[in-house]
Amino acid sequence: MSYVNYTIIATCAMGIEAILAKEVRALGYECEVENGRVTFRGDARDVAQANMWLRTADRIRLEIGKFRAKTFDELFEGTLQLPWEQFISVDAAFPVSGKSVQSTLFSVPDCQGIVKKAIVERLKRKYRQVTWFEEQGAPVPIEIALRKDMAVLTIDSSGTGLHKRGYRLEQGEAPIKETLAAALVQLTNWFPDKPFVDLFCGSGTIAIEAALIGQNIAPGFNRSFACELWKMFPKSVWEEVRQEADDSADYGKELQIFGSDLDPKMIEIAKVNALEAGLYDAIQWKQMRASDFKTTGENGVIVCNPPWGERMGKREVESLYSELGETLKPYETWSVYVLTGDEQFEEHYGKKATKKRKLFNGFIRTDFYQYWGKRPKK
Structure with a gap:
């Protein structure tokens, strides 16, 4: 069992933050509510619980770090200082997506490239015998989000969006999520x-x-999640959470x-x-x-x-x-x-x-x- 505490971010559509926060509190967590997201603290089991039970969340992200970045050097150095080896195994795939709002660093592709380069450099220093990462293992999707020059780096524990319950085999012309x-x-x-x-x-x-x-x-009972394949998350966590969901x-x-x-x-x-x-x-x-x-x-x-x-x-x-x-x-x-x-x-x-x-x-x-x-x- 992993007892490492994470900052967990449950994202959602605008307008339903209060509903999502009510769900988070019903699971037993204190939380903070912002536009499009609800933030709380928890360990691997709590991440699994959130993915399994939150009906109105789009994704469950883990915040790896945040810092101010107005230059590419600041973005690179800030990313380099974060403990990526705790989340990314030597064989893992780690694609980087991004977005930028009202920030000096407005070129998203460039920001993605800088973050990727910094993570690779960090992993090289930690996995000293490795000079090239094949990225053939379980994916650990990373996002760099810049808003008003504040960089927030997260990993996505859900994989496919949580609106994909697994039951909707067909749909009409204008379905709602x-x-x-x-x-x-x-x-x-x-x-x-x-x-x-x-x-x-x-x-x-x-x-x-x-x-x-x-x-x-x-x-989430009838689907899988990206973090189920992560080595940092014991399989016993998911076995317990699924069994409890079935029993409930x-x-x-x-x-x-x-x-x-x-x-x-x-x-x-x-x-x-x-x-x-x-x-x-x-x-x-x-x-x-x-x-x-x-x-x-x-x-x-x-x-x-x-x-x-x-x-x-x-x-x-x-x-x-x-x-x-x-x-x-x-x-x-x-x-x-x-x-x-x-x-x-x-x-x-x-x-x-x-x-x-x-x-x-x-x-x-x-x-x-x-x-x-x-x-x-x-």
Whole structure:
């Protein structure tokens, strides 16, 4: 077991930092929140836990060091002083990516080259018999991020982005990331004993993320991570974390989750994805128009990402939103949450939202319109 403490950075989409911080604290860590990231301290086991359980994080990075760098010499020397041999084995691959914002060193390719050169020099000094690194082993992805002349060097423990849960074999034309879908669910007032509905389910992502939450299934349970192959991380760490995740899941919990879509092809895709996620029996799917929705249930939650923008014509979108508002008007105890980039949504829907939250779907700015249902009678 490794008890070395690291500065761990969980990155996320803009607008959901508070949700991610809540997840981090629920795992038992104190954290700091900044734009697009949440930072906390932990060892190898904590890195594994974060990768396994954080539903709204994009990646889990380890901060190796940070320092001010306004010249290439400062960048080289600062990088050279960091203990890279603790993270990079003699056979490891260590690609370097980069970004620069409001910094004197604005050429990202040049910064990447300087960092790579400094790391190689450091490793040569530590692995004295080695003059050339084949980089055929496990990858240790490195990033140099410059902001206002402050250089931050990190390694990526996740590998493939954490939104890649492993269950989405197929998708539609305008899918939302699994991490954003999980954030949408967590922004609602839904509890697993209440009905949950997505009337524009597409490939089923929102409903599947709700089911994962409802049965307390770790989002990373069915995938692998870059740091699993790192020699500095004992295999026993991952064995323990996976076993604990399996033990924590309530696979038999009955859920009232329903997904529908007008396109029969998307319903079939959603079913395949749910099967891959091990949730085939946890979600009901139906091909139908959203305007055909009817229920006798009470105090449920509707979360959806209906078509907007180029996915449909302007008049079609306006008509769709208007129909949705009329369809859901009788269900006063239900809470409705709609993600869209259409700034006139409230006007077409026919009702002003209780609350509106700005979110980003990739680089696309959207709003999450929230309509809270009447409280249930005691």
